[in-house]
Amino acid sequence: MAKRRRNGRGAPTISDVAEQSGVSRATVSRAFGRPELLLPETVRRVQAVARALGYEPNRTARALSTGRHGNIGLIVPDIANPFFPPLIRAAQAAADAADYCLILGDSNEDPEREDLLANKLAVQTEGLVLASTRLSVERLRAHAERRPLVLVNRDVAGIHRVLIDTATATISAMEHLVELGHTRITYVGGPATSWSSQQRRRAVNRAAKRLRVEAIMIPSRGPTYAAGMASTEMVLASGATAAVTFDDLVAQGLLAGLADRKVEVPSQFSVVGCDDVLAATMHPSLTTLSNRSADAGRVAVDLLVSSFTTEQPAVIRHLLDSSLVVRNSTSLAPSRACGGGGPAA
Amino acid sequence: MAKRRRNGRGAPTISDVAEQSGVSRATVSRAFGRPELLLPETVRRVQAVARALGYEPNRTARALSTGRHGNIGLIVPDIANPFFPPLIRAAQAAADAADYCLILGDSNEDPEREDLLANKLAVQTEGLVLASTRLSVERLRAHAERRPLVLVNRDVAGIHRVLIDTATATISAMEHLVELGHTRITYVGGPATSWSSQQRRRAVNRAAKRLRVEAIMIPSRGPTYAAGMASTEMVLASGATAAVTFDDLVAQGLLAGLADRKVEVPSQFSVVGCDDVLAATMHPSLTTLSNRSADAGRVAVDLLVSSFTTEQPAVIRHLLDSSLVVRNSTSLAPSRACGGGGPAA
């Protein structure tokens, strides 16, 4: 049987289903949108015909009629950064479960691009999730005024946000290192505008002060292997015996840089990563902080979706905690007699 | 001055602009879409009124009327599989460059879900890219009839497709292993319905025959670490001294399984991965086949977009080649005198 295309576009419409099942178009519409208004028998019959025809409600038409698009947007700085795929995946699953489609944007770590993307997506989504956004507070406020907005790992008052709290786990990492005898510890940062990196930097500083050890801040160009590797020189020059890094990628780069310089990990130098994205597969396996990115994606989408329906008077700030995962890239500090890197004011 | 809400009730429409500027709605539409059909003076006047009113064309309405949403869909089996993020990233960049938005779907390796997703996306996209699709040929044909479609790593006649050819590189891998003295080699497969896996299985068989060595096929449950690990028993039982695996994930699992059983790689056993997604960071670093997934994503989207505009009489089958990357997981076969795994018919 040849398939007919009534509308020249190929997809069966509500009219096809109506005709085939001998009801009106309104009834078909109800069978999908508000089945409780219909005889169960009718619903079943219509659904059956719909399935047979391969009918799928046209969301664009629905959107025009109702003002709701059934789309939500998600913008991340870099899809290929292993931190994000689990987040994206969970977000997409949550969106799907709520019958929304996920439109994905990649800002390539560029605030301008991110702003453009957010504008572009705003017109065809009911709401946006911005993960690790690099936008200014003003731009974020502007977007939030226009559409429901949920931030991931960015803490702006007045906007829904879900935050992975690595501060506590970072402090655990510092305690872990100090217990191992390290007294001079560097923090190798991530992107300057990253909330996560600032949070971790502060945690390192605070812990160092409390534990009475030296903390040395080292910037890095970004959350990449290359940036980690490039930081090796400065890390070594600082005289530290251990490093806490922005994430596993930076840690991995640093590890490679240390290996190049014949510095053995963990016997001569200890390294702590963050996010546990490749920590288990590395050699030596990496001491790191546990990853919650999937949870963050799910929670963010759920929060966004629920903000559509329920009148949400209170802005929600959802915290996800993280913990230290000890593996093999950290160990006792090298004896001071041997290394040149003792604590020197 | 209070800001008006955009897309909700109260946003100025084409009718408002028409009324205010004393022209018909069609004229306003043309002033935006096809200004060359109008008197410059008219265009200017209409634009002025539109700007004064804060009018912004409603893309949803336009989409409903024209059938062009400016969206394209991309469905992958698993976003979190490291093979896909580069593909997704490149696809999204290409889409963005052509001024399209990318709607992402994750089928979770489930054909039913994939079919549903494809239907859902079909109504709000101008075309679809299906990467490593698990759908049957019939379903693919059905979808292709409905909307422009581009397949990645699936070879179906009559449908645009971009294929990463790993067959040649797989043969190189076999030659490499045979040169190292291996005479009994297993292939640890991926998903049964995966075109890529079938392609590689065939290549292994063909090469084995030509090189006069034994090839043993071992199925695996999927493209995962766990599946690779679970295959260890059978791999060892086969008496082989080397394995070519579906991808780096499976290879990684196998490596872990071998380590558990105190089988040393590469001295006692050689392993070849595929896709080079984590090969460099592993220990031992993995001999593998180079990755073209980013190129595949880019080419697929470009192909799709160009198929919208140009009348495309010929179906395109775009091949991307891959090559062997030798690292440290392959070496000379263990001497036959020692191991129990000599070639035995």
Next chain:
DNA sequence: CTGTTAGCGCTTTCAG
């Protein structure tokens, strides 16, 4: 060049 007239596919009163 510009206006008129039909829809695009779906939802939603309002009757029955």
Next chain:
DNA sequence: CTGAAAGCGCTAACAG
């Protein structure tokens, strides 16, 4: 419970 009819905002023939 179900149907008829009126749009949502915009575009696209077809006239003039």
